[in-house]
Amino acid sequence: MSDKIKVSIDGITVEVEPGTTILNAARQIGGEIVPPAMCYYSKLEGSGGKCRTCLVKVSKGSEKDPRPMPKLVASCRTGVMDGMEVQNITSPEVLEARRGVVEMLLINHPLDCPICDQAGECHLQDLSYEHGLADTRYEFERRTFEKIDIGDKIQLHMTRCILCYRCVFVADQLTDSREHGILGRGDASEISTYIEKAVDNDFSGNMIDVCPVGALTDKTFRFKNRVWFTKPVEAHRDCPTCSGKVTLWYKGEEVLRVTGRKDQYGEVQEFICNTCRFETKNTSDWIIEGPRHVSQQSVISANHYEMKPLPVIKKNLELQEANKEQFERATKF
Amino acid sequence: MSRKLLLEHINVPGIDTFDVYRQNGGYRAVEKALKTLTPDEVVEEVKKSGLRGRGGAGFPTGMKWSFLAKPEGKPRYLVCNADESEPGTFKDRYLMTYIPHLLIEGMIVASFALGAKTSYIYVRGEMMPQIRILEKAIAEAKNAGFLGKNILGTGYDLELYVQPGGGAYICGEETALIESLEGKRGNPRIKPPFPAISGLYNCPTVVNNVESIAAVVPIINDGGEEYAKIGIGRSTGTKLISASGNINKPGVYEIELGVPVEEFLYSDEYCGGIANGKRLKAVVPGGSSVPILPANLFLKTVTGEARLMSYESLSEGGFVTGSMMGSGGFIAFDEDQCIVRNTWNFSRFYHHESCGQCSPCREGTGWMEKVLHRLEYGHGKLSDIDLLVDVSKKIEGNTICPLGDAAAWPVAAAIRHFRDEFEWHVTHPQEAMERNYGLAHYADPLPPVGEPA
Ligand SMILES: Cc1cc2nc3c(=O)[nH]c(=O)nc-3n(C[C@H](O)[C@H](O)[C@H](O)COP(=O)(O)O)c2cc1C
Ligand code: SF4
Ligand code: SF4
Ligand code: FES
Numbered sequence: 001m002s003d004k005i006k007v008s009i010d011g012i013t014v015e016v017e018p019g020t021t022i023l024n025a026a027r028q029i030g031g032e033i034v035p036p037a038m039c040y041y042s043k044l045e046g047s048g049g050k051c052r053t054c055l056v057k058v059s060k061g062s063e064k065d066p067r068p069m070p071k072l073v074a075s076c077r078t079g080v081m082d083g084m085e086v087q088n089i090t091s092p093e094v095l096e097a098r099r100g101v102v103e104m105l106l107i108n109h110p111l112d113c114p115i116c117d118q119a120g121e122c123h124l125q126d127l128s129y130e131h132g133l134a135d136t137r138y139e140f141e142r143r144t145f146e147k148i149d150i151g152d153k154i155q156l157h158m159t160r161c162i163l164c165y166r167c168v169f170v171a172d173q174l175t176d177s178r179e180h181g182i183l184g185r186g187d188a189s190e191i192s193t194y195i196e197k198a199v200d201n202d203f204s205g206n207m208i209d210v211c212p213v214g215a216l217t218d219k220t221f222r223f224k225n226r227v228w229f230t231k232p233v234e235a236h237r238d239c240p241t242c243s244g245k246v247t248l249w250y251k252g253e254e255v256l257r258v259t260g261r262k263d264q265y266g267e268v269q270e271f272i273c274n275t276c277r278f279e280t281k282n283t284s285d286w287i288i289e290g291p292r293h294v295s296q297q298s299v300i301s302a303n304h305y306e307m308k309p310l311p312v313i314k315k316n317l318e319l320q321e322a323n324k325e326q327f328e329r330a331t332k333f
Numbered sequence: 334m335s336r337k338l339l340l341e342h343i344n345v346p347g348i349d350t351f352d353v354y355r356q357n358g359g360y361r362a363v364e365k366a367l368k369t370l371t372p373d374e375v376v377e378e379v380k381k382s383g384l385r386g387r388g389g390a391g392f393p394t395g396m397k398w399s400f401l402a403k404p405e406g407k408p409r410y411l412v413c414n415a416d417e418s419e420p421g422t423f424k425d426r427y428l429m430t431y432i433p434h435l436l437i438e439g440m441i442v443a444s445f446a447l448g449a450k451t452s453y454i455y456v457r458g459e460m461m462p463q464i465r466i467l468e469k470a471i472a473e474a475k476n477a478g479f480l481g482k483n484i485l486g487t488g489y490d491l492e493l494y495v496q497p498g499g500g501a502y503i504c505g506e507e508t509a510l511i512e513s514l515e516g517k518r519g520n521p522r523i524k525p526p527f528p529a530i531s532g533l534y535n536c537p538t539v540v541n542n543v544e545s546i547a548a549v550v551p552i553i554n555d556g557g558e559e560y561a562k563i564g565i566g567r568s569t570g571t572k573l574i575s576a577s578g579n580i581n582k583p584g585v586y587e588i589e590l591g592v593p594v595e596e597f598l599y600s601d602e603y604c605g606g607i608a609n610g611k612r613l614k615a616v617v618p619g620g621s622s623v624p625i626l627p628a629n630l631f632l633k634t635v636t637g638e639a640r641l642m643s644y645e646s647l648s649e650g651g652f653v654t655g656s657m658m659g660s661g662g663f664i665a666f667d668e669d670q671c672i673v674r675n676t677w678n679f680s681r682f683y684h685h686e687s688c689g690q691c692s693p694c695r696e697g698t699g700w701m702e703k704v705l706h707r708l709e710y711g712h713g714k715l716s717d718i719d720l721l722v723d724v725s726k727k728i729e730g731n732t733i734c735p736l737g738d739a740a741a742w743p744v745a746a747a748i749r750h751f752r753d754e755f756e757w758h759v760t761h762p763q764e765a766m767e768r769n770y771g772l773a774h775y776a777d778p779l780p781p782v783g784e785p786a
Contacts, residue, residue, distance in 0.1 A: 049523035050690050052731055071730045077523050100727030104696035137720060140703045163689060182518065185501065186687035187699045 005082040009033050009056075010090045022075035022086055023054055027265065033088050034265075036098075036127050038105070038212050039164035040076035041267055047169050048076035051162065052101045053127060057094050060085035072097055095131075102131040107138040108187060109213075110159050118214030120227040123266055124162060143187060150180070150193055151200070153219050153278050154208060158190050161215035167191060167207040174201045191215070202241055205277040209260045209268045220278055221249075221257040230256055235286035241273040247292055248283075255281045261292075335589040335602075336563060338551040338571045339544070343431055349466065351473035354434040362553040363479055366442045367487045370553075375446035379549060381557030383569035388414055388505075388542030389620070389660045390735075391644050394549075400529045401447055402537040410538040411444045411452040412514065413546050416498045416505035418457055420621035420682055421662030424573035425543035427585040429456070429463045433470040437493065439546035441479060442553055444491050447539055451492050455510050458500040467495045502686035506734045507540035508532075509688065520688050521734035542660075544573055565591030568643035572661055574603075579667035581605035594618075594640045594647075595632055598665065611667035615750075618647050619659020621679045622739030624746030625672070626656050652746065671769045673758050676747040677705035683740035694737035697728040701744055708755060711762030718755045722748055 004015040009026050010033040016025045024042070026034045035056055040048030048054075054076045058069040063083030072094060075086070088094055106128060113119040145158035163182070168191070171180035179200075183192045208216050230249040237244045249257040258277045260268030280286070337343075347353040354360075366375050380395030401409060413436070417425040429436060436454070444452045456464050471493050474480045482490045498504050499513040508522035511533050532538025548570060552560045561569045568590040577583045580598070582605040588597060598613070599606045607613050613628040633639060635654040640646050644658045666675065684702040689695040701724055707713050725741035732738070748755060758765040 049733060050692070052691050052693055055731060074523070074733075097727070097731050101692055101731065104692045104700075104727065107696050107700060138700060140700075162692070163695065165690075182689070184689075185503070186684060186689045187695050189689035189695070 005080060007080040007082075007084045007086065009086045010088050016080060020080055022056060022058075022073070022078050022080055022084075023048075025080050026075065026086075026088065035075045035088050036123070036130075037076055037265065038123055038127065038162060039166060041166050041169070041210055043267060043271070044166060044169040044173065044210065046172075047164075047166055049074045051105070051164055053098060053105075055094060055097050055101070057087040057091045058084060059087050059091075099131050099133070102127055103133060103137070105162050106132060107136065108142045109162070110142060110144070112160070116160065116214040117217045117222055117227075118160075118211075121266075122214060123212040145190060148192070149219075150207075150216075151204065153205060153274065155217050155219050155222065156191060157215050157217065159215075160213050161191055162213055163189060163191070164212055166210040166212070167216055170207050170210055171204075174203050180207075202273045202275070203271055205274045206260065206268070206271045208277075209262070209271075212266065218257060218277070220281075224256045225251050232292035234261065234289040234292050236289065237276065237280065237286050239273060239276055242276060243270045243272070244276060245270055246272055246276055246286075248286060248288075253283070255283060255286075335587075335592070336571065337587050338560075338563075339428065339435065339547055339573065340432070340585075340587045348432055349430075349434070349470070351434060351470070351477060354432070355477075358554075359434055360438055360474075360477075360479055362438055362550045363441045363445075364485065366445055366553050367485055367489055372446045372448055375442060375553065378552055378557035379446070382548075382552040382560040383557075383564075383567060384545065384548055384552060384560070385568070385644060386542060387544035387548070387572065387660065389419070389622070391658060394541065394545050397529070397541075398443075398447060398539060400527075401539055402530045403448070404537070407536050408451065408534075409447055409449050410533045410536055411440065411447050411449040412507075412510065412533060412538060412540045413440060413452070413454040413543055414505060414507065414510060414540050415454055415456040415460075415463075415543045416502075416510060417460075417543070417660075418502040418505055418686075419660050419662055420679065421575060421577060421617060421664045422620045422660045423575045423577075424585050424661060426457075426460060426463060427575075428543060428547060428573065429460075429467060433463075433466050434474065435547045435550055436467070436543055437470050437474050437479075439549045440493055441474075441484070441491060442549050443539075443541065443546050444493075445489055446549075449539075450490055451494070453494050453496050453514060453533075455496045455498055455504075455514055457505075458498040461497075464495055464497055471495065501688070502682075503688045503734075503736060506736065509734070510540060511538060520690050521736075523733055563589050565641065565643050566645055568645060568658075572642070572658075574642070574661045574663050576604050576663045576665070578663075578665035579608045579611060579670065580665050581608050588642055590641075590643045591646075592642045594642055597642050597663075598632075604663075604665070607665065607667050609667075611669065613665060614668045614670060615666045615672060617656075617662070617664040617666075617743075618642075619657045620662030621664075621682065621743060622735075623657040623659040624652055624655075624742050625675075625750065626654075626746075627750045630654050630750070631656075652742070653749070656746070669769055671709075672747050672751040672754050673705070673709050673765075673770075676744055677702065677709045679743045680705050680740065683736065687736060687740070688734075691731075691733045691737070693728045694732045694740065697724050697737070698740045700724055701740070705744070708758050709765075711758065711765050713755075713759045713762075715756065715759050717759070718748060718752065 006015055007025050012029050014029050035054040037054045038051035055072040056075045057072055060066050062081030148156045150156050168181055180193045182189050208218050230251050233248045235248050246258050247261050248255045260272045262268050342348050342357045376398045384394045385391045415425055499519045501519055503509050504513045504519040506521045509519040513519035528538040563570050571587050572590050574586050586603050597603045615625050615627050616631045617625045634649045647658050648655045680702045684698040687694045687698045704717050725745045728737045729741040754770045757770045
């Protein structure tokens with residue numbers, strides 16, 4: 001094993017393996033200093049670098065070459081160097097750029113959260129609460145698309161898509177031929193399958209889990225309920241195709257939805273197969289493990305009073321200031 | 334008359350054929366390089382010449398070549414970027430149409446220097462005639478033993494292919510070009526890794542502009558030091574300029590770097606002055622991506638020195654009062670041209686050409702275009718002007734590839750220097766539809782305008 005390298009993010013030092021990205025180093029620290037990530041997905045090779053929400057400032061390149069990097073960099077695709085110093089929430093420049101990115105992501109987004117199944121577990125929603133402006137400065141018609149069915153279980157509502165490419169990478173990893181990809185360019189690009197062909201694979205349902213917004217949704221769950229009225233429960237079954245480890249979303253006695261188990265960054269731990277996701281919706285199909293720990297970034301936690309302590313480094317005034325601001329913003333609502 | 338290195342024989346009849354080109358001293362550089370020099374010596378000559386990339390960024394070519402990784406057992410590639418699609422730039426097409434063997438010759442020498450056994454010329458898809466011309470030239474060169482196996486009996490093998498492009502401006506960005514060449518969608522890659530380490534088919538790759546590669550020929554013929562004597566400071570050699578707009582003699586000119594812009598614009602050797610006896614209002618000196626400059630700041634720098642056609646002089650004053658050499662797409666605007674309309678037109682282009690991978694560019698270019706359209710057509714608001722500046726700042730520097738910057742700069746620069754013209758479009762919407770702003774205003778010297786907050 002090669003030696004670990006030291007990197008500091010917003011003044012907090014952490015030791016990581018060589019080759020780790022800034023984002024993953026920040027995730028090892030955890031808390032407020034973790035940059036938001038809309039397109040990076042650790043389980044999808046090649047993902048990241050596109051949405052630009054994770055931009056950070058590298059104020060010191062490394063011990064050997066202490067020059068700062070000239071531009072903000074995408075933390076999800078930039079590797080750490082020994083002695084690197086990174087600023088995330090302590091840099092006004094980063095916060096400003098992030099506000100800009102969030103605004104860009106929203107100008108063509110329909111903001112139809114009241115009728116969107118993703119509402120409540122949507123990363124774009126979370127992000128806009130944190131960084132968005134109250135008002136839009138965009139006064140033009142937003143782009144819209146027709147809904148498309150990708151097979152009989154998944155629906156694509158392209159109007160909501162933020163073009164993070166995650167679903168494309170899922171399809172790339174699942175199939176050898178390119179059946180699901182991007183057509184068109186610029187703001188006219190759209191996700192599409194090859195002539196609306198169903199992506200015919202046992203694991204295609206995972207596109208729903210990786211989609212950070214409500215563009216890809218589970219047709220067997222559509223409009224059944226709001227996620228925050230459902231109760232997530234961890235369960236597993238003996239599945240011949242996948243690990244069978246899932247989260248069941250209950251309303252009363254009924255299983256409304258089955259998903260992979262997501263971690264605090266919205267990433268599933270293991271991909272699950274379509275049989276587990278769409279076909280087995282009876283409690284009797286499952287061995288229940290217990291209620292799920294609900295991440296507090298989500299509105300699902302509305303009734304779960306769980307507070308993560310804010311990380312405060314005593315000596316770092318700037319960070320304390322940033323935390324105070326963060327706290328005020330968080331308690332404003 | 335200044336020295337011509339690339340276009341010296343351009344008027345010789347039949348110079349596009351192998352025989353005539355050879356009779357005029359063509360392919361000497363191949364003979365010299367392959368028979369008397371080692372690859373490293375060729376790289377050394379190019380380094381000494383001080384040649385800087387002619388594709389836009391101006392990165393020293395010799396340095397780029399020496400960064401190429403050389404792992405054992407992996408092929409290396411040279412790719413010529415002939416995807417020329419920047420509005421205002423048409424020099425590569427000219428060169429390929431009229432003197433294609435110069436590019437082929439340069440490709441052979443450069444491939445030899447880099448140790449590439451397979452090289453590609455990626456030509457913009459719309460340039461079908463040029464693709465045919467190059468294919469014919471390659472066949473002629475191969476027939477004469479300058480391509481293929483064991484070139485000139487030196488044991489060096491090289492295959493050269495022409496690849497029609499994917500039909501998008503973005504395919505000119507080097508990593509998008511590589512993706513496109515591999516048969517994929519032309520999306521720029523996220524760097525690092527840089528092509529010099531992992532480019533085409535994940536092998537070390539150099540991407541160079543047509544003109545950069547062509548310039549290798551005179552460098553090898555005359556020696557790098559000789560080449561470096563031409564020009565001024567770190568801007569060595571000659572450069573092709575595509576001159577267009579309201580000038581008497583639009584066309585492609587080969588200049589010695591360091592010619593005063595005034596001479597370039599007004600002398601009969603080059604542009605021949607502004608057409609129809611009008612006055613100069615503004616210039617975009619390096620293709621649509623670089624900042625526009627009003628006449629007074631273009632002819633003289635803010636310190637009152639005459640501006641020269643060189644990398645340094647054109648960018649003197651930074652973005653506040655300067656511009657850039659870019660790819661040498663020189664566009665002159667006379668007093669009758671509307672800057673708002675032109676800015677809208679440029680941003681329409683970038684909106685259309687954004688690949689759509691990263692959010693700031695995908696959404697921001699469309700947003701800017703719509704706001705500019707509204708301003709130009711008399712529906713704008715005063716707050717739109719600051720909005721544009723703000724949106725351009727949110728794009729600049731936050732994207733994967735420089736297209737985002739290229740879309741943001743022209744807008745920011747137009748507002749920086751011509752804010753009153755934008756304001757006039759808001760306050761006189763009716764008139765703005767009928768006539769242009771301010772006529773003679775910009776032909777007079779103005780105090781420099783600071784960067785808007
Ligand atoms: C959006 C975009 C378009 C570009 N188009 C071209 C082009 O058409 N031709 C070109 O030579 N370089 C183009 N470039 C620059 C290339 O990325 C690259 O810098 C150049 O080919 C390097 O060659 P050089 O070192 O010889 O200049 C473009 C860059 C960007 C960002
Ligand atoms: S459909 Fe969802 S996962 Fe796919 S690109 Fe759009 S937002 Fe990303
Ligand atoms: S800056 Fe624009 S063109 Fe470049 S990668 Fe991003 S979206 Fe594509
Ligand atoms: S998460 Fe890093 S750019 Fe999207």
